[in-house]
Every structure is written in structure tokens, then in C-alpha cells.
Amino acid sequence: MKVLPEDFVKLFNERHFNILYQASTKDYQSLMSEEEFVTYANDFKNNSGDFELKFHNSIHYKVDRYCFIDDNDTHMITAVFHQNGEIGGIQFDFHEQYETDDDYTKNEYKFPINDEWFVLWGGTNAFLNYHYPYKNQRYAYDLVQSISGHVHNGLEKKLSSYFTYGKDVVAPLKGEVVDVYLHQPDNFIGIPNMEQPMGNAVVLKHENDEYSMVAHLQAGSIVVRVGDTVEQGDLLGFAGNSGASNEPHLHFQVTDGRDLVDSNSLRIRFKDYEKEPVQAETVRGV
Structure with a gap:
């Protein structure tokens, strides 16, 4: 039927x-x-x-x-x-909408990538963005590289077959490295590490007390350390499959505090987009 x-x-x-x-x-x-x-x-x-x-x-x-x-x-x-x-x-x-939809970042950011990526999750409702019900990651983006609707070359159990895996992840804005999370292995496909949900990650502090995070980075790929100052577009590491990740993707969000559990996710103002990118759209970064 x-x-x-x-x-x-x-x-x-x-x-x-x-x-x-x-x-x-x-x-x-x-x-x-x-x-x-x-x-x-x-x-x-x-x-x-x-x-x-x-x-x-x-x-x-x-x-x-x-x-x-x-x-x-x-x-x-x-x-x-x-x-x-x-x-x-x-x-x-x-179907819920939150008053925080009006709380945009003061800074303007770029996506922390170098070329075109696909928005897997992003937007201001739970259909477009599964993060939306959770205040600390409500306006987060999950990004992947996709070719003709495919995210891998056919070998779905092999990490290196995914177009996202190993791609550059860069600073979305000038800032100071305040936290670096290391030593998490890349997961086997379909087996997320829920005990260390961020996996390998970098947190940057920007002007106006805003904090950006990129997460699920490739094991051993992070090239910055706490205390470093980075410019927009500087390399942070490579996209991977660590933490709460079933398959390679990049998690990007901005919050109003360094404590990523208790902070509030902020709706991101992007420098190059008049209209906020949402799920199923293609975006470019730095």
C-alpha cells in the first residue's frame, strides 16, 4: 500500500x-x-x-x-x-517557538568552513533543526559536504569515504582560544560517543562576550591551543566523527557564555547572508 x-x-x-x-x-x-x-x-x-x-x-x-x-x-x-x-x-x-528567536549575536560571523557545505540541521523550529528544543544549542548548525545528494562515495562504513571527513575547519571570527577538547577517537559509523558529546572541539571567545564552538573534529587534528589568538579563517582542525556523531559532520554554534551546558544559544548573524540559512540549503564560509 x-x-x-x-x-x-x-x-x-x-x-x-x-x-x-x-x-x-x-x-x-x-x-x-x-x-x-x-x-x-x-x-x-x-x-x-x-x-x-x-x-x-x-x-x-x-x-x-x-x-x-x-x-x-x-x-x-x-x-x-x-x-x-x-x-x-x-x-x-x-510545535513550539521561543522568545529567544529574537536574540541575535552582536557580532557578525562566517561559517567555519572554506568552501560549499550543506546544512543538515539549522533553523528556528524542530523540523528544520533538531537542536531547537534545547536552549544551550537551539540555533546550532550541523554541516556536511554533499555531492549530488550523497554524503559519501558508496562505502558507508568507511570514515574516509565521507566527503566531510578531513575537511578544514576554520575560525568563524577573530577570537581567543579559551577551551580545547582533545583525545577523543573518531567513532565507527553509526556508533556515537554519548559520554563525550562534543568530541574533539574548540571554543573561541569573541568581542561582546560571545563564544563560538566547533565540535566533532577529527582525532589529533586540532592545531590551536588555549591562549592562542586566531584571525577569521585561521585553521582550527579538521572535520571528523568524534563525540555524539553517527557520521562525519561539523557542529557550529554561538552562545552567550563559556559554560556550554548552562549558556544560552544565540541566533547567529552572518556577514554574507541577508536571509538566515536553514536546513537543506548550501552555504559558504570564509
């Missing part, structure tokens, strides 16, 4: 939950029974309004993502569709 993306929202609003479940992949069905899915979907619908499509993009090859938000603006559904027509996943969530 197949369900077209344009029919999904109508079926959900009319509570045809069995049809949606039966149109999903075996992998998704292995997570819950049809009865469990129908019960959860019914409860979710009872507390929400009618849904309509708000966002659509693609961040993986042959996979499309759709975001439906209800007319109360309080609930959100994310549905993933494979090119063969199967539903790869359905996620139910609250």
Missing part, C-alpha cells in the same frame, strides 16, 4: 491511521504495533486541530521530509517518504 505525500494530511485529519501505518516501512512498523500507532495517533489528534503542510525538503538521497502543523499552531507531524512511495517514519511533536 502506498500513500502520496499530498494525501497524508487528509488521511490523518480524517483519522485513517491504519492506512498510514500500513503504508510505512517494515523498519518503522518494527518500532510499534499497528494498535499502538493508532492509539497514539488518536490521542495526538484529540489534542490538536487539523493539519496542513508547512515545510518540505530533502536532506538525504531519495528521501523527502514533510512537516505538517495544526491550525492551533501547537502540534507538528514530520513524515518521511522514500522515493518508492513508502513512509519511512512518522514523528509526532509539539
Whole structure:
């Protein structure tokens, strides 16, 4: 059974939950029974309004993502569709916006990269940016290198096959190196290190008491030390797969304090972009 993306929202609003479940992949069905899915979907619908499509993009090859938000603006559904027509996943969530969306950095930054990268996660809602619910990384970006929708050359279990792995990571703005996190190995693909979530990382202090961080760097690649002063574009290290990372990517964020756990993430003003880059867009750095 197949369900077209344009029919999904109508079926959900009319509570045809069995049809949606039966149109999903075996992998998704292995997570819950049809009865469990129908019960959860019914409860979710009872507390929400009618849904309509708000966002659509693609961040993986042959996979499309759709975001439906209800007319109360309080609930959100994310549905993933494979090119063969199967539903790869359905996620139910609250649709929240935060007053901190108005809190931009005072400084203007550049992305900490040298060439074109793809925004895997970034934006001001949970569909565009999975960091968004968490105040200390709400406006963070996850970046990867992608060629024709692919992030690797076909050997998905080999780190060096990923286009991101080993690429230069540079200073997004002039600053002082205040923290360097070292000695974390690169993970095997699909096995993140949740005990050391930042992995190998560099924290810079900038004017106006703003702090930027680049994380998940390649083991042994960091070339700066605490106390160094760096100029915008100076090399910090190479992109890797350390810390809470399933596959090579670069995490970049700016906060209002050095303590990255208790600080607040700041929405980043970029020097070269009038419109804030978001998920599924291509960006350039220094």
C-alpha cells in the first residue's frame, strides 16, 4: 500500500491511521504495533486541530521530509517518504517557538568552513533543526559536504569515504582560544560517543562576550591551543566523527557564555547572508 505525500494530511485529519501505518516501512512498523500507532495517533489528534503542510525538503538521497502543523499552531507531524512511495517514519511533536528567536549575536560571523557545505540541521523550529528544543544549542548548525545528494562515495562504513571527513575547519571570527577538547577517537559509523558529546572541539571567545564552538573534529587534528589568538579563517582542525556523531559532520554554534551546558544559544548573524540559512540549503564560509 502506498500513500502520496499530498494525501497524508487528509488521511490523518480524517483519522485513517491504519492506512498510514500500513503504508510505512517494515523498519518503522518494527518500532510499534499497528494498535499502538493508532492509539497514539488518536490521542495526538484529540489534542490538536487539523493539519496542513508547512515545510518540505530533502536532506538525504531519495528521501523527502514533510512537516505538517495544526491550525492551533501547537502540534507538528514530520513524515518521511522514500522515493518508492513508502513512509519511512512518522514523528509526532509539539510545535513550539521561543522568545529567544529574537536574540541575535552582536557580532557578525562566517561559517567555519572554506568552501560549499550543506546544512543538515539549522533553523528556528524542530523540523528544520533538531537542536531547537534545547536552549544551550537551539540555533546550532550541523554541516556536511554533499555531492549530488550523497554524503559519501558508496562505502558507508568507511570514515574516509565521507566527503566531510578531513575537511578544514576554520575560525568563524577573530577570537581567543579559551577551551580545547582533545583525545577523543573518531567513532565507527553509526556508533556515537554519548559520554563525550562534543568530541574533539574548540571554543573561541569573541568581542561582546560571545563564544563560538566547533565540535566533532577529527582525532589529533586540532592545531590551536588555549591562549592562542586566531584571525577569521585561521585553521582550527579538521572535520571528523568524534563525540555524539553517527557520521562525519561539523557542529557550529554561538552562545552567550563559556559554560556550554548552562549558556544560552544565540541566533547567529552572518556577514554574507541577508536571509538566515536553514536546513537543506548550501552555504559558504570564509
